[in-house]
Every structure is written in C-alpha cells, then in structure tokens.
Amino acid sequence: MSDKVHVTEQKSGKKRKVWGKDMARRELKVVDPIGPDDLFPLPPPYDKVEEQPGWKELSEDAKANATCSLDGIATTKLPNPQTPEEEQKYVDQFVEGLKKLLSKENNWEFLQPLTLSIEYCVGCQTCADACHVFLATDKKKEIYRPTYRSDVFRKLVKKYVSPGGKLLAPFTGADIDLNWDTITRLYELAYRCNLCRRCAQTCPIGVDNGLIAHEIRKLFSQELGWAPRELHEKGTVLQLEVGSSTGMNPVVVKDNVEFIDEDMQDVTGFSADSPFDKEGADVLLIHNAGEMLAWPENPGAFAIILNAAGIDWTLSSAEVGYDGVNYGLFYDDVQLARIALTHNTIADKLGVKKMIMGECGHQHKALVTVADRVLGGAAIPRESFLPFLEEIVFSGKIEFDPSKNDFPVTLHDPCNIVRNLGIVEPQRRILRYLCPQFREMTPHGADNYCCGGGSGFAVMSPYNFTDWRINVGSRVKFKQVLDAFADQPGPEVKKYLCAPCSNCKGQLRDMLQYYGALDKSGITYGGLVELIVNAMVDIKEPFIHWEMH
Amino acid sequence: MSASMLLLLSYILLAIFVLAFVIRSVKLARLPVHLRWELSPVPHEKGKGHYGGSYLEEVDWWTKPREKDHMAEAVYMAKEIVFLKALFEHNRKLWWLSFPFHFGLYLLVVAGGLLVMGGLLSLVGVDMAGWGVMGAGLTLLAGAGYALGAFGAVGLFFVRLTDDNLRNSTAPATFVNLLVLLAMFVTGLWAALTVTGFTGHVMGFAGGLLRASVPAELPGILAAHFVFAFLFLAYLPFTQMMHFVAKYFTYHKVRWDDEPVTAGSKLDLELKKLLNQTVTWAAPHVRADGKKTWVDVAMDSGRPEEAKK
Numbered sequence: 001m002s003d004k005v006h007v008t009e010q011k012s013g014k015k016r017k018v019w020g021k022d023m024a025r026r027e028l029k030v031v032d033p034i035g036p037d038d039l040f041p042l043p044p045p046y047d048k049v050e051e052q053p054g055w056k057e058l059s060e061d062a063k064a065n066a067t068c069s070l071d072g073i074a075t076t077k078l079p080n081p082q083t084p085e086e087e088q089k090y091v092d093q094f095v096e097g098l099k100k101l102l103s104k105e106n107n108w109e110f111l112q113p114l115t116l117s118i119e120y121c122v123g124c125q126t127c128a129d130a131c132h133v134f135l136a137t138d139k140k141k142e143i144y145r146p147t148y149r150s151d152v153f154r155k156l157v158k159k160y161v162s163p164g165g166k167l168l169a170p171f172t173g174a175d176i177d178l179n180w181d182t183i184t185r186l187y188e189l190a191y192r193c194n195l196c197r198r199c200a201q202t203c204p205i206g207v208d209n210g211l212i213a214h215e216i217r218k219l220f221s222q223e224l225g226w227a228p229r230e231l232h233e234k235g236t237v238l239q240l241e242v243g244s245s246t247g248m249n250p251v252v253v254k255d256n257v258e259f260i261d262e263d264m265q266d267v268t269g270f271s272a273d274s275p276f277d278k279e280g281a282d283v284l285l286i287h288n289a290g291e292m293l294a295w296p297e298n299p300g301a302f303a304i305i306l307n308a309a310g311i312d313w314t315l316s317s318a319e320v321g322y323d324g325v326n327y328g329l330f331y332d333d334v335q336l337a338r339i340a341l342t343h344n345t346i347a348d349k350l351g352v353k354k355m356i357m358g359e360c361g362h363q364h365k366a367l368v369t370v371a372d373r374v375l376g377g378a379a380i381p382r383e384s385f386l387p388f389l390e391e392i393v394f395s396g397k398i399e400f401d402p403s404k405n406d407f408p409v410t411l412h413d414p415c416n417i418v419r420n421l422g423i424v425e426p427q428r429r430i431l432r433y434l435c436p437q438f439r440e441m442t443p444h445g446a447d448n449y450c451c452g453g454g455s456g457f458a459v460m461s462p463y464n465f466t467d468w469r470i471n472v473g474s475r476v477k478f479k480q481v482l483d484a485f486a487d488q489p490g491p492e493v494k495k496y497l498c499a500p501c502s503n504c505k506g507q508l509r510d511m512l513q514y515y516g517a518l519d520k521s522g523i524t525y526g527g528l529v530e531l532i533v534n535a536m537v538d539i540k541e542p543f544i545h546w547e548m549h
Numbered sequence: 550m551s552a553s554m555l556l557l558l559s560y561i562l563l564a565i566f567v568l569a570f571v572i573r574s575v576k577l578a579r580l581p582v583h584l585r586w587e588l589s590p591v592p593h594e595k596g597k598g599h600y601g602g603s604y605l606e607e608v609d610w611w612t613k614p615r616e617k618d619h620m621a622e623a624v625y626m627a628k629e630i631v632f633l634k635a636l637f638e639h640n641r642k643l644w645w646l647s648f649p650f651h652f653g654l655y656l657l658v659v660a661g662g663l664l665v666m667g668g669l670l671s672l673v674g675v676d677m678a679g680w681g682v683m684g685a686g687l688t689l690l691a692g693a694g695y696a697l698g699a700f701g702a703v704g705l706f707f708v709r710l711t712d713d714n715l716r717n718s719t720a721p722a723t724f725v726n727l728l729v730l731l732a733m734f735v736t737g738l739w740a741a742l743t744v745t746g747f748t749g750h751v752m753g754f755a756g757g758l759l760r761a762s763v764p765a766e767l768p769g770i771l772a773a774h775f776v777f778a779f780l781f782l783a784y785l786p787f788t789q790m791m792h793f794v795a796k797y798f799t800y801h802k803v804r805w806d807d808e809p810v811t812a813g814s815k816l817d818l819e820l821k822k823l824l825n826q827t828v829t830w831a832a833p834h835v836r837a838d839g840k841k842t843w844v845d846v847a848m849d850s851g852r853p854e855e856a857k858k
Contacts, residue, residue, distance in 0.1 A: 017713070017717075019717060020717065093831065097830075100829065100830060104580075104581055104826070105826045105827060105828070105829070106828055106829060106830060108581040108582075108583065108823045108826065108843075109583055109584045110583050110584060110586070111580055111581060111583065112577075112580035112581065112582075112583045112798065112802065112803065113583055113799075115577070115580060116577070116798055116799050116803065117799075119789060119795065120791070120792040120795040120796075120799070121718070122723070122792060123709075123715060123719050123720075123723065124640060124643055124647070124715075125640070125643075125714045125715055125718065126635065126636060126639045126640040128714065129639060129640070130639065142717065145717075145718075147717075147718045148717070148718075151717070151718050170721065171720075171722050171725070172720055172721075172722055173720030173721055173722065197588055200588055200804075201589070202635060202638075202639040204629070204633060204635035204636045204639075204640075205795065205796055205799060206795075206796060206798075206799025206800050206803065206804055207799065208586075208588075208799075208803070211586065221832060222830040222831075222832050222835055223830055223831050223832055224831075224832060225832035225833055225834065232834075237834065240852060241852055333584075334830070334834070334835050334846055334847065337843075337846075337847035338848075338849065338850060341847055341848065342850070354609070368605065369585040369587065369605075369807075370584050370586070371584075372584075372585050372809055372810055373582070373583075373584050373585060373810055373816075373820050374584070374820075374824075375810075376810055376812070376820065376821070377810045377811045377812030377813060377814060378812045379810075381609075381610075381611045383605075383608065383609070383610065384605060386606070387606050387607055387608045387610075388608060390608075391608050418589065418601070419588065419589050419601075420587070420588065420589070421589075421603060421605050422587070422589040422590070422591060422594065422597070422601055422602050422603025422604075422605060422606070422807075423602070423605050423606050424589070424600055424601050424606070425600065425602055425606060426606055445600060445601055446589040446590055446600070446601030447601075
C-alpha cells in the first residue's frame with residue numbers, strides 16, 4: 001500500500017490494514033487506535049457498552065507528555081527530545097541495546113531462548129488464537145497479534161544488527177526503519193503483553209513471543225533506563241531502598257501485622273500471632289506485602305492456619321524480607337537478581353529450613369525458578385504455599401466442615417504458578433475437598449487465560465491504561481468467570497472467584513468493580529486461605545464477606 | 550549439463566550444506582545455559598506431565614528423588630514431529646497443508662536414505678534396484694513424497710499470499726523457500742513418473758557420487774532434479790527451515806529444562822563462570838562501569854549511597 005493511500009484512508013476513517021512498517025511512520029498520529037467498539041461483546045447484562053463506565057479521555061497534558069502513539073493508550077512519560085540529534089541519540093542507544101541483548105556477556109540469562117525465538121518463527125499464526133489480548137479484539141487489532149511485536153523486533157535485529165542486514169532487507173522482509181517513533185512505539189507495544197506465555201505453549205516450533213516482549217522491556221530498562229514508574233521507581237527501586245514496593249518500612253510492617261493479628265483473633269477466636277525474625281524456624285513465610293494493606297484477611301488467614309497446624313514459622317522484618325514482590329521479573333534482570341539475592345540472604349541469616357511463597361504468582365516464578373540459576377546451589381530451598389497448605393489441610397491437624405463453603409466457587413489459575421511452574425493439582429485437591437460447589441473454568445489449569453493483570457499491569461493505572469487493562473486485558477477472563485457461573489447467573493446466589501495470587505486479585509477486583517459484577521451477578525473474589533479458614537469447624541463467624549473489598 | 554559438471558556442482562552444494570548445517574547447529578548448542586524458563590506441560594514429569602504438573606507440587610521437593618519419564622517425553626516429541634500435533638490441535642486449517650508438506654519431506658528422507666544405501670551397495674556389486682518390488686516400492690515412496698510435498702508447498706504458497714492472517718508475518722524469503730522446495734518436488738515427481746528405472750538411476754547416481762564418477766546417461770529431468778535437490782540442501786542451513794534443529798533446543802533446552810541447581814554440580818560451576826562476565830548495560834541504575842561483573846552488579850543493593858562509594 002502506498003503512503004498516499006495509507007494517509008488518505010486514515011483521514012477518511014476507513015479501516016486500513018496495519019503493517020509492521022507503520023511503526024516508523026511519523027505521519028500516523030496513532031498506529032492503530034483502540035476503543036470499546038473494537039472488542040467482542042460480553043454476554044448480558046454486560047452487553048451494553050453505554051452502561052459501562054466508558055474510556056477515559058486523555059488530557060491535553062497527557063497527550064503532550066506521555067507516549068501514546070501506538071493505540072492511543074498511555075503508560076509512561078518518556079523523554080521528550082527537542083532536536084533530531086537528540087532523537088538520534090536515543091535511537092543509537094537502542095541499537096547498542098539490541099547488540100547487548102544478543103551478546104553472551106550481557107544477556108547470557110536469556111540468549112539461547114531469545115535467539116531461538118528470533119530466528120525460527122515460521123509465521124504460522126498458531127499463537128494468535130491463544131492470546132487473550134488479541135482475542136479480546138475479535139482478532140481484528142493487528143498490533144496485538146503476538147507475532148506483530150516479535151516481527152517488528154525481529155526485523156530491526158535483521159536490518160540493524162545482523163551482518164548485511166540492510167542489503168538483505170528486501171529478501172528478509174526487514175522493511176522497518178528505525179527512528180524515534182519506532183522505538184517509542186515498540187516500548188509501548190512491549191507493555192501490551194501480559195507475558196503469560198500462552199502463545200508459547202501452543203507454538204509448534206517453541207517460539208516464545210512473551211519472552212521477546214520481556215526482552216524488549218529489558219533492553220529499554222537496562223540500556224535506556226525506560227520502564228513504567230510503577231514497576232521501577234515505585235516498584236523495585238522503592239523495594240530495595242525502603243523494603244517494600246508498598247513503601248512500608250519494617251516498623252510499619254510490624255505494626256500492621258500486629259493490628260491484623262489482633263483483628264483476626266477477635267473475629268475468629270483463633271491465635272493469629274505472627275512471629276517475626278525467629279531464628280532457626282522451619283519456615284520463613286514471605287507474603288506479597290500488598291496483601292497487608294489491600295487484603296489483610298489473607299496474611300491473617302495464613303497465621304491462623306499455620307498456628308492451628310502447629311507449624312514452626314516466622315515472618316521477616318528485615319527490609320525486602322517481608323515483601324515477596326519482585327517486579328524485576330517483568331522488565332529488568334538486574335533488579336530481579338538484586339531482590340532475589342536479598343530474599344535469600346535474609347532466609348540464610350535466619351537459618352530457616354525453607355522459604356514459603358505466599359499467595360503471589362510472580363513471586364513464585366521469580367524466586368522458585370527464574371532466580372534459581374542466579375542464587376546458585378547453596379541457596380535456601382523455596383516452596384509454593386500450595387503443596388505446603390495441601391499437606392496441612394489433609395493432615396488432620398485442623399477440623400473442617402466443607403458445608404460452610406457451600407456456595408459456587410471457581411478457580412483462576414495464576415499463570416506464573418500454573419503454566420510457568422506446573423503447580424496445578426494441590427489447589428484443586430483443597431477446593432474439591434472444602435468447596436462442595438467448586439467448578440472449573442474453561443479452559444483451566446496449564447491452559448488457563450491470564451487475568452489481564454500479569455507482568456505488572458495490575459499495579460499500573462496511569463492515564464487511560466486502566467481502561468485498556470480491564471476492557472482488553474481482562475475481557476476473556478471476565479467471560480470465562482461468567483460462563484463458570486452460568487448455571488446461577490443472578491445476584492441472589494453469592495459466588496466466589498478464588499484467585500490465589502495478589503496481582504491477579506488486584507486485577508480481578510478492578511474488573512469486577514468496573515462491571516459491577518457483585519451487584520449484577522453476585523460475584524466476589526478472594527484467595528485460597530480465606531476459603532480454608534472459612535471451612536474451619538471452630539471458627540466463630542463466617543470469614544468470607546460478600547462485599548467488594 | 551555434463552556429468553562432470555553435475556558431479557562438481559553436487560560436491561560443492563553438499564559441502565556447503567554440511568558445513569553450514571554443522572556451524573549453525575553447533576552455534577545453537579554452544580549458546581550459554583540460561584535462567585530457568587520452563588513451560589507447562591513438561592512431559593517428563595512422571596505421573597504429572599499429562600495434566601501439566603511438575604515436581605514443584607511436592608512438599609520439600611528438593612529432598613525427593615527426581616523421577617523422569619523419558620518415554621513420555623519421546624512419545625510427545627514423536628507425535629509432534631511426525632503428526633505436527635501442536636498445529637493439529639491449535640491451527641487445524643493450516644495443518645491440512647502443512648502436514649502433507651512435512652510428511653512428504655519425511656517420505657523423501659526415508660526414500661532418499663534407502664536409495665543412497667542402494668548406491669552404497671551397488672559399489673560392492675549388490676543391485677538393490679533389481680530386488681523384486683524394491684524398485685517399484687521406492688519409486689512409489691518417493692513419488693508419494695514428491696506429490697504430498699508439492700501439494701503442501703503450492704497450498705502454503707497461496708494461503709500465505711492470500712490469507713490476511715498470514716500475509717503480515719510472511720517474508721519474501723518464505724515464498725522463495727517454498728518455491729525452491731516446489732522446484733525440487735515437481736522435478737522429482739516428474740522424474741519418478743516418466744523415467745524408466747527411476748530407482749536404478751538414483752542409486753547409480755548416489756554410487757557415482759561416492760566413487761566420483763557419475764553415469765553419463767543420466768536423464769535430463771533427473772539431472773535437473775538433483776540440481777534442485779542439492780540447491781535446496783545448500784540453501785537450507787541459511788533459512789528458518791532449520792527449525793527442525795531449533796525445535797530440539799526450544800523443547801528440550803527451554804520449555805522442558807526444569808533442572809534445579811545443586812551445589813557443586815556442573816550447572817553450578819557453569820553458572821559461576823557466566824556470572825563472572827563483565828556487564829556493560831548503560832542505564833544508570835545498573836551501575837555497570839565496564840569493569841563490574843554480573844555478580845558485582847547483582848550484589849549492589851541498588852541503594853543510592855552505594856553509588857557514591
């Protein structure tokens with residue numbers, strides 16, 4: 001398509017085909033705008049777009065300062081170069097970053113999987129049907145196709161890094177020019193993927209588009225210093241400086257936990273005392289610290305269960321030791337390693353036998369597997385809370401009455417625990433035992449769909465990004481949840497969406513609130529430990545409350 | 550083309566193939582071990598692989614012996630290689646073209662192997678082409694391979710040209726790949742259908758290659774087919790068609806690599822070497838100064854005061 005036709009069609013509002021080389025076209029204000037009309041319709045009573053909150057208009061200030069030329073959605077304020085020379089400086093930095101990403105010295109961490117994914121995609125598009133973001137747009141938005149981002153990146157590598165790249169470009173299809181627009185749009189595009197890796201799971205070759213998105217994010221962070229504020233300044237940097245991405249220092253954490261313990265003890269009649277810094281304890285439990293602020297019943301429930309089962313456990317009050325969050329997993333290997341090493345050092349100093357990951361998916365993936373080869377063979381062993389709780393639940397140490405959980409329950413599988421770690425059954429065995437009306441979503445287990453909050457999106461709400469992550473990111477998940485409860489759709493039957501992961505809970509909370517799903521369908525959400533405590537025979541009051549919190 | 554020219558060309562193209570194939574495969578194999586990036590399902594997880602489970606479902610997993618089900622892994626891979634299982638399950642429309650295309654190639658590999666063996670045997674005076682149904686059987690096998698391959702190549706060419714879903718991610722090189730293969734399939738099919746004593750000629754050519762003397766009476770279409778076949782082989786290692794080698798690494802070395810590090814293990818030692826490499830990432834928070842190693846950078850707590858030291 002010629003440039004002339006391209007621009008004419010854009011002006012006339014006619015739908016045009018979007019190509020990879022559009023990423024470099026300065027004349028396009030937005031490559032492929034997204035809005036509510038581009039999405040597949042939800043079932044009643046959520047089928048009327050006009051009854052939903054609507055999408056936030058970007059302010060003039062946001063348009064001027066934030067980068068939003070990909071799809072009209074803004075996540076980050078990037079540098080604002082004033083001259084072509086300044087722009088070129090960033091472009092040159094990007095090329096340097098590309099080279100480092102493909103070098104053994106700077107990127108041994110992912111060089112092999114990255115090389116395989118760059119060189120061997122055959123463009124069969126099998127991945128397209130696996131991607132919840134692309135599916136949300138009824139497979140119409142080319143820029144959300146998993147291969148679109150990867151192809152742009154691949155073409156830039158071929159043209160600007162591979163020997164003879166420019167010469168061979170007409171043959172290899174590397175038709176994308178590198179300029180300021182290309183790199184800023186590519187940055188934006190790296191944050192339109194949840195890194196859930198469902199696409200990689202279906203790829204016949206084993207190409208991983210999620211990994212490519214991850215590596216693009218890493219290039220921008222580690223070479224240019226570009227990353228979303230929520231993940232970097234307010235995430236890993238704050239965590240390493242203060243102790244937690246929530247901003248809580250050790251004193252505040254201890255105060256909060258003490259308050260939670262007292263509150264839980266009053267409500268349940270069970271001991272909810274949480275020991276801190278107990279040397280030589282069997283277990284160091286590390287929560288996502290966000291639980292202590294947003295869902296205090298979660299750490300409270302953990303304390304009740306562990307005390308009732310007579311576990312020798314402790315929390316840590318050392319900076320970073322009380323927050324299992326590790327946003328480095330999403331964008332920066334250096335930050336990932338720094339946080340993981342700190343977790344291990346703290347566990348080592350306490351002399352615990354193992355670390356237990358709380359209800360936080362990315363914490364699992366970061367500390368149990370991805371950082372395994374950074375921590376080395378002498379590290380303190382790490383274990384998921386799921387098999388740990390399963391053993392407690394079926395040990396006979398606690399008496400349960402499953403009839404207390406006699407309401408419809410479905411399970412959301414956090415990608416980082418299930419698809420990426422293969423922890424599938426322990427949570428199901430608990431739910432089948434304690435929840436008589438447990439039912440699965442379709443698909444589920446390792447084939448699940450992401451909640452839409454993965455890869456840090458759950459904590460990112462700048463400008464109009466929340467509209468995107470709810471409407472686009474969570475659309476398939478919301479449909480799945482409604483389908484799971486389709487036998488009792490009305491609000492008169494209270495239903496529980498179990499999401500054993502902090503970031504997933506945050507995203508699902510925003511999703512259910514956005515659609516008013518508690519009022520319209522009677523759906524609330526929570527973790528797994530809440531259901532376990534709710535089923536305990538001797539608990540005084542119901543632990544689960546049918547409210548949006 | 551004279552027999553000696555064909556012989557020379559065949560040697561050159563075969564040498565390019567072998568050299569480039571080995572170099573590219575070794576390059577892939579020599580890439581450093583990476584951070585764990587496994588992806589469920591991992592079929593070697595005994596008793597758990599079928600539902601996507603792993604050893605991480607076990608309490609105190611590091612204290613238990615790891616039992617790997619290598620047979621399950623082999624069965625998984627066999628289904629994937631022979632039947633293109635992932636494509637069948639997730640992209641049926643394309644499978645109807647891709648499966649015959651690949652299966653045709655598999656048949657040709659088998660037929661080619663037998664024909665080369667026949668060539669070898671002919672050197673010691675054994676005439677395999679004359680063994681009853683062997684000649685006809687091999688012609689049928691190769692003919693089926695050429696026909697299926699040609700059907701798949703034509704179908705894939707047109708579907709990539711016309712289907713909007715595929716067009717955007719299809720490079721000109723992909724069309725060239727398909728045309729090169731198509732030329733090989735079509736000339737092969739033509740030869741199998743029209744050349745009397747097809748298998749005898751092919752075995753004779755293979756034997757001739759081994760003793761550096763090609764029969765002068767090789768039919769033209771067969772000579773053309775050999776040229777296209779060797780051109781394809783020489784071209785193959787430079788293309789993404791090497792994905793059949795890459796697939797070993799993407800599955801076994803990435804998706805299914807769930808090996809935990811144990812103290813003092815070979816993996817542990819290898820990682821220590823990698824961690825001692827110098828890092829040059831330029832973003833300020835990395836604090837790489839061109840001298841610091843990966844360990845130095847990772848041990849830096851990231852606090853502002855450490856930057857001043």
